[in-house]
Amino acid sequence: MLGLMQPWPLLCHKLIDHAALQHGEREVVSRSVEGPVVRTTYAAIRSRAKKVAQMLVREGFGRGDRLATMAWNTGRHIEVWYGINGMGAVYHTLNPRLFPDQIAWIMNHAEDKALFVDLTFLPVIEKIAPRVPSLKRIVVLADRAHMPETGLAHVACFEDWIAEADGDFDWVDVDENAASGMCYTSGTTGDPKGVVYSHRSNVLHAMIAALPDSMGLSSRDVILPVVPMFHANAWGLAQSAPMIGAKLVMPGGKLDGASVYEMLDSERVTFSAAVPTVWLMLLQHLEETGKALPYLRKVVIGGAACPRAVVQKFEANYDVEVIHAWGMTEMSPLGSLGSIKPSVEALEGDERLDVKQKQGHPPFGVEMKVTDDANVELPRDGKTFGRLKVRGPAVASAYFGGAGQEQFDAEGWFDTGDVAHIDAHGYMEITDRAKDVIKSGGEWISTIALENLAVAHPDVAEAAAIGVQHPKWGERPLLVIVAKPGRAPTKAEVLDFMQDKVAKWWMPDDVVFASEIPHTATGKIQKIALREIYKDFVFAA
């Protein structure tokens, strides 16, 4: 027996319809790529999105076509997303921080037919576009006055282009399970893999993200998504904000401390979201200038583990609530958020910070467990760690083209590739990446735990723990250390410092000192490169 409720599909363009009708005059303010701060409204964004859709249809693009964007967070980027979704195509966000070869590979893999690009990235695209034969149209997100000379084929100037349309366009009907968006993960190994969001997953994610114990977003909020739309959907904010009618403040390409502060202050931002680096820059700017944050209520920090000092400074010095969050491109991206549950509400000081340091608890719509290598679920005791697996309506079921099938099991669980433990209150803490964890005599040693401990030594600037082959134990930990300038800690000093703070059998078998540790473009330690450097290392007998 079926329910007798309306078959009202969850479609992304209904989000902008709702915003335009119920919050039509609510502002979307952008630092434009051309320079000045520009202001528009949800009503205007919808009407321009209709023109985008109309032009795309007129030029022969259709349902399911992948139409790429390489753009900062601006009102125009939002218009493009909703225009693409409203005519049934798929917005495909390109990360300009990747190498041009990777971008070209991704565009060809996705068979992108069109590209909307900010002025900033035009030089890169001029190199890439000739290598992407599927590309039939490149729209530069600028007005006529700012259009540069370019030798690119199929080029249009965005403002001129949409001026050709009258906006008299009905959104097409699409299935809620139709593809809505696409984003490639740039793994450290192998080719990038494409995640394909559906309308349904995006809308459900937007709802879940706005709930009080997730981000907690209201129409009275002023939201500044520093996290880029090309980085895992800006954590859903370009969808949650219109859904609830919040004012949006889009930072464009300027993400330094002073620029972010200027937008926070002049637009009276109440909520923001970014990776730790951005917050470190902002806090440094505040400390240098002595400025305060009178309007900011809450920040969400994710994308990398958040330094304890960042949480502490925001809450103690600026009265801003910090929510540590964790997610993945494959999860739309939110997986867990560190809002305070009643069971830990009474904690204070360091104990409270310990909870805030964890990656948080999953909201309804995200199932989460840790298992051993044999897929047996491990206890939720806050210490037994294992492979972190997730399931939910906004979690990927496969990658575009079928890559990475080994990450999905028959019961629908996605293996995140992270190693974590979950405590009795439901808070999850990442302890490692599965490919980095050290397997010693059948037991696992967390490299992140060793590194966090080592960098707490006053003479240590950076530390990396890796597994090195060992004849008896399979692998044993080797600690690689970069000393602070002018300091020269010894192996014995470092090991003494770590002694009794981790299990005895976790202690590194050796410590080596290096002048630097290799990093990825996004600042993460390149463990693969490090393991390559030390692949012939032999522990002293």
Next chain:
Amino acid sequence: MLGLMQPWPLLCHKLIDHAALQHGEREVVSRSVEGPVVRTTYAAIRSRAKKVAQMLVREGFGRGDRLATMAWNTGRHIEVWYGINGMGAVYHTLNPRLFPDQIAWIMNHAEDKALFVDLTFLPVIEKIAPRVPSLKRIVVLADRAHMPETGLAHVACFEDWIAEADGDFDWVDVDENAASGMCYTSGTTGDPKGVVYSHRSNVLHAMIAALPDSMGLSSRDVILPVVPMFHANAWGLAQSAPMIGAKLVMPGGKLDGASVYEMLDSERVTFSAAVPTVWLMLLQHLEETGKALPYLRKVVIGGAACPRAVVQKFEANYDVEVIHAWGMTEMSPLGSLGSIKPSVEALEGDERLDVKQKQGHPPFGVEMKVTDDANVELPRDGKTFGRLKVRGPAVASAYFGGAGQEQFDAEGWFDTGDVAHIDAHGYMEITDRAKDVIKSGGEWISTIALENLAVAHPDVAEAAAIGVQHPKWGERPLLVIVAKPGRAPTKAEVLDFMQDKVAKWWMPDDVVFASEIPHTATGKIQKIALREIYKDFVFAA
């Protein structure tokens, strides 16, 4: 091209799974029907719901079966709901306030196969059950010690009954569009009509209801649903609360001011929801006793238009935010909520109260419009009123058995039967029921507006406006008035008082005085009966 996201169906029993895993120790406190306050947790509720499911399957009940409940808000009632949903059947809430004949008619129409019933209602059920041949099992929600003598067939005592099961039961897989719940509307005309909720509609409604600008529910909240689970799903609270992990305080059968206050105070309730009558009783109790509401943060008021004084007193005297809400059984039930939008945030005093008096604005997931009789949409100007129509994933598409098809149009809009206007900010205000509105010379006159105006006269206790046949205008307004005890207002006094406060052509053509006005069981004016009484009334020439 489809998205590549997990086919994770939105199922009601996933709500209690999430609560048990993520908020397992969070309490559900009930004033039991037997008397004492009893305490349980989400983890315990889920494990007892599994026993309910196991017993139902063992006794031969299956998917799609309608299994009725006639019960107050208690933890047991929640166990029964989730147990029924988890084995694929449909919970069917019966309203004990209806006449026994109506209840029997409804049970036979739904073909209820089982019934879970509170002790309170056993005498009624003893009369009804023999007339419902489909009924194979009656479970009395009590323990052995409280089981009364009864001549009913197929009776079990709830606590003994579930003690037979070990709870080792896997929820069944059901389609998210499968029926989950059922509730009949008791129209003032014709037979009751069955609304059939799906798992999907209930879960989406629970999410929408918990959003910051709807009810705004967090795990740190303590929620007291005074509104009964048999009254439009307790406005979704039995689903929203486990979804977000809030503590639930269930009032059982005692809804008087002192009893509600006792639960609010002793359990430190932060959020509550009820019809205006309950709040009037509570406010009277507070005024008589001089007590305060230190924990209560917010109340939602719906089910009937909320007296202005109630909003004013809660906010000014007790620092409790009031959200006026509107909905219908057919809408799961929330349709609009009066949270403050940024566009009206600056209003103060009477202007702010004017906004709060309206029925609120629809959240994402509810589309709303007003049309004239020819289905042409009317302007959103805050004065042009017409038929209120709604659309959304938690809005009915039909009634059980196909009744009332004329209320659903080809584009999916449901005609609510209400007459309303919508202002430029999106706030909707009900001005009448469609069947009560007075049609004078092709124009509509709001009976609610006339009644609200008339009762503002110091000598008027109650007023009802009805349309009476008129040779020239079709209908003209007749005002029926009940004077306050010891007062005797005249027709001229009343009309003088109303003069210039409504359009001239809205003014009643005549005023009659009566000793009483007929009411329904739920306290609404019986306009049909009143029109019958005055059907031969002739206006003076």
